[in-house]
Amino acid sequence: MSQVPKRAEVPAEHRWNTEDMIPSQKAWDQEYDSVKQKLKDIAAYKGKLHEAAELKACFSLDDAISLSTERLYVYANMKHHEDMAEPTYQALSDKVKKLSVEVNEATSYITPEILGLSDETLKALIQDPSLAFYKKSLDDIVRDKPHVLSQAEEALLAQVGNLSQAPSTIFDMLNNADMKFPKVKNDKGEEIELTHSRYIQFLESADRDVRKNAFEAMYATYGKHKNTIGATLAANINKNAFYARVRKYPSVLEMSLFGDNIKKEVYTNLIGSVHEALPLLHRYMKLRKKLLKVDELHMYDLFAPLVEQFKMDITYDEAKTTVKDSLKPLGETYLNALQEGYDSRWIDVYENEGKRSGAYSWGSYGTHPYVLLNHKDNLNSMFTLTHEMGHALHSYFSDANNEYRYAQYPIFLAEVASTLNEALLMDYLLKKSTDPKEKMYLLTYYADQFRTTVFRQTMFAEFEMITHDKAEKGESLTPQDLSKIYYDLNKQYHGDGMVVDKDIEMEWARIPHFYNSFYVYKYATGFSAATSFSKQILEEGQPAVDRYLGFLKSGGSEYPLDTLKRAGVDMSSPEPVNQAMSVFKSLIEQMETLTK
Template identity: 70%
Template sequence: MQQVLKRSEVSQENCWNLSDLFADQQAWDQAYDKVKQELPEAIQLQGKLNTPEAVKSAFELEDRIGLQVEQLYAYAHMHQDEDTTNPTYQALSQKVKKLGVELGQALSFITPEILGLSDEKLDELLASPVLAPYHFTLQEMKREKAHVLTQAEEALLAQVGNLSQAPQTIFGMLNNADMKFPNIIDENGNEVELTHGRYIQFLENPNRELRERAFKAIYSAYARQKNTIAATLTANINKNIFYANVRKYPSVLEKALYGDNIPKEVYTNLIDTIHEGLPLLHRYIALRKKLLGVDELHMYDLFAPLVDEFKMDITYEEAKATVAEGLKPLGEDYQQALQAGYNEGWIDVYENEGKRTGAYSWGAYGVHPYVLLNHKDNLNSMFTLAHEMGHALHSYYSDNALPYRDAQYTIFLAEVASTTNEALLMDYLLKKSTDPKEKMYLLTYYADQFRTTVFRQTMFAEFEMITHARAEAGESLTPQELSKIYYDLNVKYHGEGMHVDQDIEMEWARIPHFYNSFYVYKYATGFSAATSFSKQILEEGQSAVDRYTGFLQSGGSDYSINILAKAGVDMSTPAPIREAMSVFEALITEMEELAK
């Protein structure tokens, strides 16, 4: 196995080009200083937001400075993600976080001052042609009026901003920079260091003893830190409860959903509908056990290849070409944007020492999106490329179609475009496959996408719901209690056909999404919406592509459920989740036929 490179050793062609944000740190420093100079302008507007012209000036200032801070933030944090141990960018990230808090403080008067107006005055502002570009903002303000505090209270909460980020920051540094995992013996008898990236590779290895060694090694490392991580996670939950109480929401869950205007029933319906579908997951577990030919199926067997004789080694260049082919149904304009992403410094490709784990798409309005990868030459990494480019091109389309304030789509919509890309890529691969072993390999991969993106993320969502509810009821969340909740959910979701290893009880300790609370359910709802979109695109052609392009261009210009409904997907009912379950059932049936 190759040694993980230092950041300085990585080829520039495999690195993103952050100079598109700022030419260098000197340019960043100049932009930072400019924001600091502009912040006092807010004081001149304070106490005067009672006319359309004054409100427009406030919104324009908010957008101008907000965009500058967004660009500063993206540059600092993406540089830090290249090497989380680099003290220069750790300091820069902390500096811009503080600036963000200062921005929040300086502008904290805007919302409470507007909402302090009478309902009649608010309606006048909503009707004013001067404020037409801000109609949705004002409509949202009016909806959130019950949860906005006085000006003094809002200013105080803005000062708490740095403290509120602490749990996520501490977990990120512990997980990405300070955590060290044991060395293990690989399949060739070599002693290698276990890393986040290598762990996934080991779980996909045909060698069962290697999978078990990696599985036990990583969770033993987390178990040694269980008290620290439990304290960090509990601090995050308590922070959420604080904000929910202060802003007068019935619960943390309802506060988390309120911003996207998502009814609580969407969340609970997801969990209930997935519970209905658990027999399908149990059926897949039984099939996996049969195909692996084992007496007991363990947690470390869930990613094992089911087709021993078939292996897909896919280089990054091959992955790019295949993804482009798979996304051809989205049309020529989409293809051109995709190629721009490939060729114009959007993507940071390979793992290096200290680099943030996983993958994401990020950036700032006014500059093209960026994508962070930790590419391995396998099928999963090819789908990760398709997924993250889905995010990136969603941002690309919305940024080009809308002004800054309306361009940012909600997190509820965030996983739809990425997962639509994955569904289209899988359809392409399955249609061109003639080898039964390859087809079984692909079907297994697709079934595992359902298992991990729908079932597993819903299990995570249920874990969050349970832990927050218990904390809100005044119950303590010890490391032991967190582990028991998590273990019991694994038993429920995986069923009697799975040997649920005790080690899995520590998995909660390595999930970064738990620090972005009540986020993960959107993977499952997004997957379901994407299933519907991809089906329409493949069956209806250009008319569906046009609707889908309209979805990409809608950003956050309306409520998420409305945006999806306009494009032809109704997420207010369990129907899309059940449609996803029917697709999963068809996959299992095809796999069972091939396995005969």
């Protein structure tokens, strides 16, 4: 095995070019000093925001401060991620974090002051032609007004902000620091300690005893802590209910959806559509049982490999070519931008000593996006490349077509472009494949994405909805209540064709997303929207491509549902989920044909 190189040993063509963002340390220092001066300048507008000219100047300066701070922050942290052990950029990262706090403090008066204006003054400002560019910002502030309390009440809520984080903090400490798991045997018969990161590796083992023992050990451990974790999760749910009540939202769910202006029906329709598609998941479970050649399919079999590991050696250059070929349906405009990313050192390709693990796309307005990879010559890394370039090109088109204030697309839309790229790559690979073993490997890879991203995340979303509904009705949420709700959902989702082991009733206790309430549904909606886009693009051609490019260019200029609807995906209807399910059905049919 070759040694991991030091950062200085990585060839320039495989390193991202951060000089495109900020050319030197001297330039960084100058921009930092400029922000500090602007923070003094913005204080001058306090008490004057009832006048259109002053409000416009304040918004403009606020944008300039925000953009510079973002650029300083992104640059410092990207440099830090190149080598986490290098102290220079750790210090720079800490310095800009403190600056961010100063920025938030210096600009914190803006929204409350606008909200404190009379309805008549606010209406006049919104209709003022000189503020036309800021109309959406003002509309958003006004939309929030019914849920903003008096200045004294807001100050009180701000003071208890740290207390409200207690359930999440306690869970993190218990889950990641204090909880210890027993030793279990791995594939080689060696007894090693079970950990969070090793758990999925155990579940992906071809040895069923390894899977079963890890599964039982994991949930037996959580079972011993069920009262503490149950009380912690219930406290988080009750905290959410408190905030919804005091801010005058009809429910926690509607409070969580408010920021993106998403109706409750989008959430409930997702659950309803997935319920209708459950027979497809049950059919996949039966196929999984057949492929594994087991008498009974258990919960610990859901991550087991369905075909022998099919080794696909794919170099980085081969991955780039394959990704570009797979994205040809998106047309020349998209492909040219992709090639620009390849050629202009947007991408930090390989692992080096001290480099941050994983992958991401990041950047700052006014500069091209960047992508961090830790590329290995395999299928997963090729999918990571197309996924992160999907994010990067979404930002590229969004930034090119919007002013800074409206360029950032909302989180609700964040996974659409990345997942669409994965869908087109998978379609390309499946159409090109002639080896039945390779084809089955690809089909199972894709089918499991549907299972984990659409079905599993929707089941999580339904668990959140049920538990919050019970809390808001004043009903109990004991560990036994939580376990019963979770177990019943698993029975419903996975069907009678498999054994839903009783141990799974404790899985709710290990899901950190439940402390970031009503977030997980976005994985399922994003995946469904991307699958719908890919289906339209492959079937309709240029008209669908034009709509999709329009979506990429929209940024945050309108609310996310409106952005998607304009592009041909109406998430307020069941159609996108239904289209995704038609793709899932096709995968199952192809797998069934290969197993005959």
